[in-house]
Amino acid sequence: MTNRRTLLTAGLSGLSLAMLGGTASFAQAATTSGKFVFIILRGAMDGLTAVVPYGDPNYQSFRGAIALDGPGGPNGTLPLVDGFGLHPALKEMHGLWQKGHMSFMHAAASPYRERSHFDAQDLLEAGTTQMTSARSGWMNRALAMLPNGPHQEGVAIGRTIPLVLRGPAKATSWAPPLAPESDMDTLARLSDLYAGDAMLSNALAMAIETDRIADGGTMMGGNEGRGRQGAYAPLTSAAARILAAPGGPAGAVLSFEGWDTHANQGGAQGQLANRLEALDAAIKALREGLGPVWATTTVVIATEFGRTVRVNGTGGTDHGTGGVSFLLGGAVKGGKMLGDWPGLNRLYEDRDLVPANDVRHLFAQGLTNAWGLDSQAVLSRVFTA
Amino acid sequence: MSLNAVIAANRFGLGARPGELAQIARDPKAWLMSQIGNAASTNLPANGLLSSAQAFEALQGYQQARAAQQRNAQSPNPAANVDERVRLADLISKTTGPEIEARIQHAVTTPAPFAERWVQFWSNHFTMAARNLQTTPFPGSFEREAIRPHVWGRFEDLLVKADTHVGMLIYLDQAQSIGPNSQAAQNQQGRRRVAGLNENLAREILELHTLGADGGYTQADVTEFARALTGWTVAGPRVRRLAQGAEMGTTIFVSALHEPGSRTILGKNFPATGERQALDILAHLARQPSVAKRIAFKLAQHFVADDPPPALVTRLENAFLQSRGDLSALAKTLVQSPEAWTPEAQKFKTPNDFLLSTMRASGANATSTQALRSTFEQLGQTPWRAPSPKGWPDVASEWAAPDAILKRIDWANLAADVIGETFQPLAFAETALGPALTDKTKTAISRAQTARQGIVLALMSPEFQRR
Numbered sequence: 001m002t003n004r005r006t007l008l009t010a011g012l013s014g015l016s017l018a019m020l021g022g023t024a025s026f027a028q029a030a031t032t033s034g035k036f037v038f039i040i041l042r043g044a045m046d047g048l049t050a051v052v053p054y055g056d057p058n059y060q061s062f063r064g065a066i067a068l069d070g071p072g073g074p075n076g077t078l079p080l081v082d083g084f085g086l087h088p089a090l091k092e093m094h095g096l097w098q099k100g101h102m103s104f105m106h107a108a109a110s111p112y113r114e115r116s117h118f119d120a121q122d123l124l125e126a127g128t129t130q131m132t133s134a135r136s137g138w139m140n141r142a143l144a145m146l147p148n149g150p151h152q153e154g155v156a157i158g159r160t161i162p163l164v165l166r167g168p169a170k171a172t173s174w175a176p177p178l179a180p181e182s183d184m185d186t187l188a189r190l191s192d193l194y195a196g197d198a199m200l201s202n203a204l205a206m207a208i209e210t211d212r213i214a215d216g217g218t219m220m221g222g223n224e225g226r227g228r229q230g231a232y233a234p235l236t237s238a239a240a241r242i243l244a245a246p247g248g249p250a251g252a253v254l255s256f257e258g259w260d261t262h263a264n265q266g267g268a269q270g271q272l273a274n275r276l277e278a279l280d281a282a283i284k285a286l287r288e289g290l291g292p293v294w295a296t297t298t299v300v301i302a303t304e305f306g307r308t309v310r311v312n313g314t315g316g317t318d319h320g321t322g323g324v325s326f327l328l329g330g331a332v333k334g335g336k337m338l339g340d341w342p343g344l345n346r347l348y349e350d351r352d353l354v355p356a357n358d359v360r361h362l363f364a365q366g367l368t369n370a371w372g373l374d375s376q377a378v379l380s381r382v383f384t385a
Numbered sequence: 386m387s388l389n390a391v392i393a394a395n396r397f398g399l400g401a402r403p404g405e406l407a408q409i410a411r412d413p414k415a416w417l418m419s420q421i422g423n424a425a426s427t428n429l430p431a432n433g434l435l436s437s438a439q440a441f442e443a444l445q446g447y448q449q450a451r452a453a454q455q456r457n458a459q460s461p462n463p464a465a466n467v468d469e470r471v472r473l474a475d476l477i478s479k480t481t482g483p484e485i486e487a488r489i490q491h492a493v494t495t496p497a498p499f500a501e502r503w504v505q506f507w508s509n510h511f512t513m514a515a516r517n518l519q520t521t522p523f524p525g526s527f528e529r530e531a532i533r534p535h536v537w538g539r540f541e542d543l544l545v546k547a548d549t550h551v552g553m554l555i556y557l558d559q560a561q562s563i564g565p566n567s568q569a570a571q572n573q574q575g576r577r578r579v580a581g582l583n584e585n586l587a588r589e590i591l592e593l594h595t596l597g598a599d600g601g602y603t604q605a606d607v608t609e610f611a612r613a614l615t616g617w618t619v620a621g622p623r624v625r626r627l628a629q630g631a632e633m634g635t636t637i638f639v640s641a642l643h644e645p646g647s648r649t650i651l652g653k654n655f656p657a658t659g660e661r662q663a664l665d666i667l668a669h670l671a672r673q674p675s676v677a678k679r680i681a682f683k684l685a686q687h688f689v690a691d692d693p694p695p696a697l698v699t700r701l702e703n704a705f706l707q708s709r710g711d712l713s714a715l716a717k718t719l720v721q722s723p724e725a726w727t728p729e730a731q732k733f734k735t736p737n738d739f740l741l742s743t744m745r746a747s748g749a750n751a752t753s754t755q756a757l758r759s760t761f762e763q764l765g766q767t768p769w770r771a772p773s774p775k776g777w778p779d780v781a782s783e784w785a786a787p788d789a790i791l792k793r794i795d796w797a798n799l800a801a802d803v804i805g806e807t808f809q810p811l812a813f814a815e816t817a818l819g820p821a822l823t824d825k826t827k828t829a830i831s832r833a834q835t836a837r838q839g840i841v842l843a844l845m846s847p848e849f850q851r852r
Contacts, residue, residue, distance in 0.1 A: 043773075114598070115588070115604065115607075116592055116598045117773065117775075118598070118775055119598050158786075158788070161782075161786050166782075172787050173786040173787050173788045173789075174788050175788045175792075185834065185838070186798070186838050186842075187794065189829060189833070189838070189842060190794065190841075190842065190845055192829065193825065193829050193845075193846060193847070194847065196825075196847070197847045199733070199781060199785055200785070200790065200847060200850065202787075203785050203786065203787045203789075203790045204787070204790050204791070205787075206787035207787030207788055207790055207791040208791075210787060210788070211788075211791060257772060260773075262558050262583065262585050263558055263561060263583070312581060312582065312583060312584075313561070313562065313563060313565070313580045313581015313582050313583060314558060314561045314562070314580060314581070314583050318583075318584055318585075319588075349604065
């Protein structure tokens with residue numbers, strides 16, 4: 001146990017200290033009540049389409065019909081660092097890059113090396129080296145390190161609280177309500193009725209409180225349409241309202257589904273491009289919704305694993321290993337490619353992008369940047385094995 | 386009346402209809418046993434519902450009409466063009482719409498609700514969900530054709546029926562998979578778009594339908610299994626020439642698509658037997674001890690507790706092994722297990738079961754499909770729309786999030802208006818819960834400000850939310 005923990009901490013700090021240097025002082029000087037948003041792309045986003053390594057000599061031959069080109073071509077990407085281009089659907093994110101408010105990590109992976117979505121998401125959210133029986137998430141453990149107060153809380157946008165936000169610190173969930181709403185009196189009576197049932201009473205108490213904040217102080221006055229499947233922007237708009245409310249939570253988690261592109265994935269246009277466009281719109285909605293709070297906000301976007309480097313027989317890609325993760329937001333001093341690029345001349349198990357970079361480095365940087373936590377403490381207490 | 390009648394109705398079933406508790410109370414175990422192995426109890430009358438082949442035909446018709454319209458996009462006669470949404474609504478009104486309505490109607494009215502729970506458990510184990518246009522027409526016929534007739538038979542047979550059904554072949558991309566060295570692949574070399582191997586079905590059979598993610602198989606096993614499965618496809622336009630007169634929209638084995646050669650899976654060699662090869666592998670998988678263990682755990686978790694008693698899991702596992710996967714024997718073992726009859730209600734109802742039990746308690750018979758479908762959707766569990774092949778989760782932590790509780794209360798508020806037309810609040814609670822109704826809830830109901838509020842309190846009481 002000690003060995004694994006020491007190794008992990010050493011491995012993280014080796015890379016992270018350099019990466020964190022520029023941002024730690026900024027975060028501490030600004031505020032300790034910055035906002036942290038974690039977006040999980042469930043289903044495994046194809047990293048080689050989101051951030052295209054057009055400069056890699058093997059890229060075109062592996063990707064064939066679904067390959068994109070460098071900036072300027074007919075299937076051109078948006079310029080990042082030399083040899084890498086952002087998918088053309090990610091315009092808002094590219095704008096952030098140009099302003100220095102975004103970095104990305106390619107060949108990123110959690111320590112998970114199998115190919116099950118469900119287990120991979122669990123480990124990504126646990127933040128550990130392997131699954132333990134503890135079943136708590138890294139974002140919750142980081143929240144527990146914040147000073148006590150109303151904002152020491154995380155909100156999940158959706159009907160359930162995902163593992164990343166489960167644990168000792170306070171967590172709640174919220175999604176737009178159905179109509180007609182129940183009245184406060186009925187809710188109060190139910191609260192009494194639930195006195196002997198810990199699960200139901202806690203859930204109800206949190207729901208009432210979160211709903212109040214989301215509706216700007218009036219109990220369930222809102223009646224907004226639920227985000228339809230495929231549109232992520234309504235979810236980030238809701239997250240923005242909750243985060244920006246006075247005394248609002250320090251962090252939010254959102255899950256965007258629909259990334260498992262086994263067939264007819266497409267390139268500059270198509271199925272995956274549509275998902276990316278929706279992701280981009282969600283980032284824009286978050287920025288606009290947060291208003292001035294955006295300046296102190298850090299967003300991490302990650303997925304459970306990458307996809308196969310070769311295109312499969314049905315125009316899609318299968319479960320892989322190395323993928324792409326993003327760090328962005330008004331509080332981010334970015335414009336960097338984080339970690340190493342392993343190249344495509346050698347593949348992991350002869351099929352996947354080599355997982356050269358531990359994505360938890362990027363998570364740690366995001367947490368440190370958002371909440372002004374001590375980077376060593378984050379590494380040793382949040383991302384221990 | 387003994388508490389066992391309520392346990393039989395709620396924990397094993399989908400909740401009591403008015404008067405049903407008294408009937409069950411005569412002999413709760415016998416009431417459950419009579420539903421096991423009884424084909425009539427799981428059969429859903431297919432009046433007016435499309436078979437999977439007919440649903441396939443409807444989908445083809447939709448796609449052809451859409452393609453024709455796109456070719457005529459500049460038609461000088463716009464009146465001839467049908468609004469895309471109208472056409473799609475028509476497809477759904479022929480397939481998914483009536484299927485969901487029939488399934489809900491059956492679950493709400495069946496006198497064998499334990500059998501229906503059993504069906505829905507297996508339907509979820511072998512999730513075939515609507516996730517796009519191609520899959521939307523099929524989950525209903527999949528459940529009626531591949532699940533319902535086989536849930537009292539052997540696991541191995543159910544496995545084969547589910548994983549070779551047209552709906553599953555489309556859902557998990559098997560219909561498109563082609564052996565890289567198959568005759569068909571050889572013939573299409575040099576063409577621009579060469580089809581090839583797709584591992585999705587093979588992987589999910591291993592991970593979700595049989596061994597489980599920690600079941601000891603490797604990536605090589607997945608790929609080998611995917612090769613063995615090539616040839617199993619759907620008779621459709623893509624393989625019309627190869628299908629040689631097979632009925633469109635049915636499962637066929639096409640030798641020309643099959644990857645030649647023997648395969649090695651879990652260290653065992655499977656000779657090149659063509660069509661039989663994948664079936665032999667499925668049979669081999671069904672007999673692995675890890676399958677018995679996993680099914681035992683899932684059943685105990687589904688019916689008894691999120692963290693099920695180990696003694697119950699072991700007993701179910703032994704029943705699976707001794708009966709060689711006889712699902713009737715498994716159901717009987719569950720009913721005879723003392724752990725399943727503990728007075729404490731440990732399971733939290735899923736949205737699906739909350740809605741169904743509410744409708745059963747209210748004595749509902751005829752319902753509006755449209756309204757029901759949107760309710761299931763709003764509470765987060767649209768029939769056959771599970772978010773992934775893993776199916777719906779089965780533990781309270783996935784369903785009892787703060788927002789989800791609030792959604793149930795809001796819906797109960799709506800339902801209470803309808804229920805209040807027939808029932809007084811306390812009578813409603815006693816009809817549904819019998820001796821499980823606590824004094825505390827009784828008091829709260831009787832002190833309610835309005836009848837509607839009283840019914841909301843009954844529906845949202847811990848004893849109605851749990852089972």
